[in-house]
Amino acid sequence: MPKALNTAKAPSKGFAKRKKNLILLSMVAPGAIWLILLRYIPMFGIVIAFKDYKFYSKNPTFINNIIHSDWVGLKNFEFLFTTTDSWVMIRNTIGYNMLWIGLGLVISVAFALMLNEITNKFVAKAHQTLMFFPYFLSWIVVSYFVMAFLDPTRGLLPHLFKDWGLEPVNWYQDPKPWPLILTISNLLKNTGYSTILYLAAITGIDKSQYEAAAIDGATRWKQIIYITIPCIKPMIAVLLIMNLGKVFNSDFGLFFTVPKNSGPLFPTTQTIDTYVHRAIFATGSMGMSAAASLLQNIVGFVFLMGANTIVRKIDEDSSLF
Amino acid sequence: MNNSKNMIKYDRAKRNKRLNKISIPAEIIINIILGAFCLLCVIPFIFVIIISFTSENSIRENGFSFIPAEWSLQAYEFVFELGDQLWRSYFNSFYITILGTLLSVLICVLYSYALFRTDFKYRKFFTFFCFFTMLFGGGLAPTYVVSKQLLGLSDNYSAMIVPALLSPFNVIIMRTFFQTSIPTELIEAAAIDGSGEYNTLFRIVTPIAKPGIATVALLYALAYWNDWYLAMLYVKDASKIPLQYLLMQTQNSVDYLLKNSSQIGAGVVKELSKLPQDSLRMALVVLIVIPIACAYPFFQRYIISGLTVGSVKG
Numbered sequence: 156m157p158k159a160l161n162t163a164k165a166p167s168k169g170f171a172k173r174k175k176n177l178i179l180l181s182m183v184a185p186g187a188i189w190l191i192l193l194r195y196i197p198m199f200g201i202v203i204a205f206k207d208y209k210f211y212s213k214n215p216t217f218i219n220n221i222i223h224s225d226w227v228g229l230k231n232f233e234f235l236f237t238t239t240d241s242w243v244m245i246r247n248t249i250g251y252n253m254l255w256i257g258l259g260l261v262i263s264v265a266f267a268l269m270l271n272e273i274t275n276k277f278v279a280k281a282h283q284t285l286m287f288f289p290y291f292l293s294w295i296v297v298s299y300f301v302m303a304f305l306d307p308t309r310g311l312l313p314h315l316f317k318d319w320g321l322e323p324v325n326w327y328q329d330p331k332p333w334p335l336i337l338t339i340s341n342l343l344k345n346t347g348y349s350t351i352l353y354l355a356a357i358t359g360i361d362k363s364q365y366e367a368a369a370i371d372g373a374t375r376w377k378q379i380i381y382i383t384i385p386c387i388k389p390m391i392a393v394l395l396i397m398n399l400g401k402v403f404n405s406d407f408g409l410f411f412t413v414p415k416n417s418g419p420l421f422p423t424t425q426t427i428d429t430y431v432h433r434a435i436f437a438t439g440s441m442g443m444s445a446a447a448s449l450l451q452n453i454v455g456f457v458f459l460m461g462a463n464t465i466v467r468k469i470d471e472d473s474s475l476f
Numbered sequence: 477m478n479n480s481k482n483m484i485k486y487d488r489a490k491r492n493k494r495l496n497k498i499s500i501p502a503e504i505i506i507n508i509i510l511g512a513f514c515l516l517c518v519i520p521f522i523f524v525i526i527i528s529f530t531s532e533n534s535i536r537e538n539g540f541s542f543i544p545a546e547w548s549l550q551a552y553e554f555v556f557e558l559g560d561q562l563w564r565s566y567f568n569s570f571y572i573t574i575l576g577t578l579l580s581v582l583i584c585v586l587y588s589y590a591l592f593r594t595d596f597k598y599r600k601f602f603t604f605f606c607f608f609t610m611l612f613g614g615g616l617a618p619t620y621v622v623s624k625q626l627l628g629l630s631d632n633y634s635a636m637i638v639p640a641l642l643s644p645f646n647v648i649i650m651r652t653f654f655q656t657s658i659p660t661e662l663i664e665a666a667a668i669d670g671s672g673e674y675n676t677l678f679r680i681v682t683p684i685a686k687p688g689i690a691t692v693a694l695l696y697a698l699a700y701w702n703d704w705y706l707a708m709l710y711v712k713d714a715s716k717i718p719l720q721y722l723l724m725q726t727q728n729s730v731d732y733l734l735k736n737s738s739q740i741g742a743g744v745v746k747e748l749s750k751l752p753q754d755s756l757r758m759a760l761v762v763l764i765v766i767p768i769a770c771a772y773p774f775f776q777r778y779i780i781s782g783l784t785v786g787s788v789k790g
Contacts (some may be wrong), residue, residue: 176597179590186587189642192627193619194609200618214503217625237730266513269506272498280506284776285514291768293702295723299761300520302727303527303540309754311523314539343517351776351780369496378496400611407705415727431616442619448615456611 204231204445231446240425241447246299248426251334252402255341259398260391263346267353267387268379283354287347289369294408297340301413305336330423337424340413349394356390357383392466400459403427403451427451520764528552528758535754548558551755555763561714561722562760568633569718573700576637579590583642585689589677592763610644620709635710636718640699646692649782653688654681691782694775701768719764728758 204223207230235241266286273279289297304311305326316323326332339416360383368378405426414424428445434444498506527540531548538545555562590596591603613619619639629635658681665674682689704720711717717725 175673178592179596180598182586182590182673182677183598185583186647187602187605187640188585189638190605193623193639194613196626197614197618197622198612199523200614200622203617217621220621266510272506273503273510274497282507282510282514284773286510286517287776287780288769288772289517291698291702291772293704293720295704295720296761296765297520297711298727299723299757300524302572303520303758306540309535309539311540311542343520346513347517355780365496375496375498381629398751411728412724435617435620441621444617445615448613448617452612452615459611467560469656 181267193448201445201449203441204449205229206442207365208445209443224237227442231442232442232450235446235450240430243422244427244430247423248428249402251337251341251405251426252398256395256398256402258338258342259346259349260395262342263349264353264384264391266346266350266386267357268383270350270354271357271383272375283347283351287351289344290348292344294344294412296407297344298412298415301336301340302415305381327417330420330421333414333420333423337409337413341409344409352394353387353390356387360386363378388470389472395458396462396466399462402458403433403445405429488622524758524761528755528762530755532755533754540754548752548755550752551759554752554756555759562719562763564715565717565719565722569701569720570718572633572636572703572718573697575633576640576694576700577697579637580641580643580646580700581693583687584646584650584692584696585677585682585685587642588647589654589681591647591651592654592658593663605641606644606647608690624710629710631713633716633718636703636706636716637700639706640696640703642698643699646695649695650685650692651686653685653691653782657684657688687778687781691720691778694778695782698768698779723764726760 200217200221203224205226205228206224206226207227208220211219213219236246270279270282273282295340302310305313307313307325307327311328313323313324324332326336364382365378368382373381405428407428410424410426410429411432414420417424428451431444431447431451434440434447497503523540523542526542526544527535528551529547529549530541531550534541534544534546535547547655577784587602587606590668591599591606593599614622623629623639627638629638661682663676666680671680702720703718704724707717707721711721727739
C-alpha cells in the first residue's frame with residue numbers, strides 16, 4: 156500500500172517541488188531586486204574609476220556620461236599614491252583603525268570580565284545599561300556633546316583653561332589634540348557594544364568548569380586565564396576578522412560630523428571615507444572618488460581573507476568561513 | 477542564644493561561598509572603574525540637558541557650565557512657539573522610521589526565511605548574492621548617481637527609505653534566529669497538512685520567531701531614526717528633512733529652525749534677534765534624544781539578544 160501511494164505521487168512530487176521553489180523565489184524577489192538595483196548595478200559604476208568622468212552635455216544620463224567620458228587608465232589611482240593628501244588619509248584611516256581595534260579589544264574584554272565578576276546582578280545590569288546607551292545615539296548628537304566641551308566661545312574646556320590661566324587652545328582649528336578627542340568619542344560610543352558581545356560569550360560558558368577548577372584550588376585569576384579567555388577566543392577572533400576587514404573603512408559619521416567639517420583639522424581627521432564624500436560633493440572629482448572606493452574595497456577584501464586564513468591556521472574553529 | 481550562634485555559622489558559610497568569587501575589595505575597585513566609565517558615557521548628555529535649561533545671559537557670561545548661574549525655560553518656550561520646522565521634522569522622522577521599518581522587516585523576514593529553508597533549490601546562490609555585498613560594493617559615487625538618476629531618489633521620502641531597506645547583517649541575524657528556533661520538522665509537518673508556503677511563514681513560523689523579528693525591527697528602526705546621511709545626500713526640501721539632519725543644519729545656524737515657521741514676517745525678524753542660540757541648540761538635542769532614552773530600557777534586551785545571535789557566527 157505505501158509503495159503504491161509513492162508511485163502514484165511521483166509525477167506530482169516534481170511539480171510540487173517546482174512550485175515550492177517558485178514560491179520561495181517570490182519570497183526572495185523583493186530583497187533580490189533591491190540588491191540588484193542598489194548594490195549590483197552600482198558595481199558597474201566602478202568603471203568611473205578608470206575614466207575621466209564628465210557630463211555629456213547633450214543627454215547627461217549616468218550611462219551616457221560614462222560612455223562619453225575618456226578612458227584614463229590608472230591615472231585616478233596614481234593620485235592616490237603620489238600626493239601627500241592621499242598619504243595622510245590612508246595613514247589616518249589605517250592608524251585610527253589599528254589603534255581602536257587594539258584598544259577596543261583590550262578595554263571591552265577587560266570590562267566584560269569585570270562585569271562578570273560583579274556579584275550584585277542589579278549593579279551589573281545598571282553598568283551594562285549605562286555603558287550601552289551612547290551606542291544608540293547618532294554621531295550628530297555626539298558632535299553636539301563634543302561641542303559643549305570644546306566650543307571656542309562657550310565651551311567648558313576653553314573657559315576652564317582661561318580660569319586656570321592656561322594657554323588657550325583653538326580646538327576646532329588645531330589638529331594636534333584630535334587623535335585623542337576622536338579616540339575618546341569612539342571609545343565612549345562603541346565600547347558598550349563590544350563589551351556586551353563579549354559578556355554574552357562569557358555567560359555562555361559552562362559553570363561546572365569553574366567549580367571544578369575551584370575545587371582543584373585555582374584562583375579566580377587563574378580561572379580567567381585558563382577557562383574564560385580560551386572560551387571567548389572564537390568570539391575575539393570573529394570580531395577581529397570583521398574589524399580587520401574594515402581596516403580601510405572608517406566611521407564616516409564620526410570623522411565628518413564630530414570635527415564639524417573643519418578644514419584645518421584635515422591632517423588628523425581626513426579619512427578615505429570623508430575624502431570619497433568630499434571628492435564628489437566639494438571638488439566634483441567623481442573619478443578619484445570612485446578610485447578611492449575601489450581601492451578601499453579591494454584592500455578590505457584582501458585583509459578580510461588574510462585575517463581569516465591566519466586565524467584558520469592558528470585555530471580552525473575560530474575562523475569566520 | 478543557640479539560634480544566633482547558628483546564624484553566625486550560617487553567615488560564615490555564606491561568606492565562604494565567596495570562595496569562587498573575587499575578594500570584596502577587588503569587587504569594589506571593579507565597581508569604581510566601571511562606574512567611572514558609565515559616568516563618562518552619560519555625563520555629556522546630562523551636560524547638554526543642563527545647558528538647554530540655562531539662560532542665554534548666563535551662557536554669554538560664563539560659557540557652558542554644569543552649575544549655571546541662572547536657569548531658564550527660554551529655549552523650550554522658543555521651540556514651542558516657533559518650532560514648526562521641528563514638529564515637521566518630528567513627523568518626518570516618525571514617518572520614515574515607521575514606514576521604513578515595516579517594509580524592511582517584511583523584506584528581511586521573507587528573504588531570510590527562504591535562506592533558512594534547506595530544501596530551497598537556489599538557497600546557496602541567494603545567500604552568496606546577499607552576503608557578497610557586505611564584502612564588495614560600488615562605492616559612494618556610482619551608488620549616488622544610480623540612486624538619483626535611475627531610481628529618482630531625490631527630495632522625496634523614498635530617498636530616505638529605499639537606500640536603507642535591506643541590511644545583510646540583519647538578514648544574518650534573522651536567518652540565524654530561524655535556524656535556532658524553528659525545527660525543520662515543523663515546516664515539513666505543515667506542508668503535509670496542506671499549508672501553503674506563505675501560510676506556513678506567516679501563521680506558524682512568524683509567531684515563534686517573534687523575539688527575532690522584534691530585534692531586527694528595532695535595529696532597523698534605530699538605523700532609520702538615527703539617519704542623517706541619506707537626507708544630506710538626497711534631500712534639499714526643508715519640509716521633508718528628518719530630525720537628525722535638522723540638528724546638523726542648526727549646527728551652522730539656528731535660523732534654519734524658522735524655515736517653516738507659520739509666523740514668517742516682521743515678527744520673526746524681531747524674534748530672531750532674541751533667539752537663545754546656544755540653549756536652543758541643546759534643547760533640540762534633548763528633544764531628539766528623549767524618544768530614544770525613553771524607549772531604550774525596553775528595547776535594550778532585544779537588541780542584546782539579536783546582536784549576540786547575529787555575531788556568533790556569520
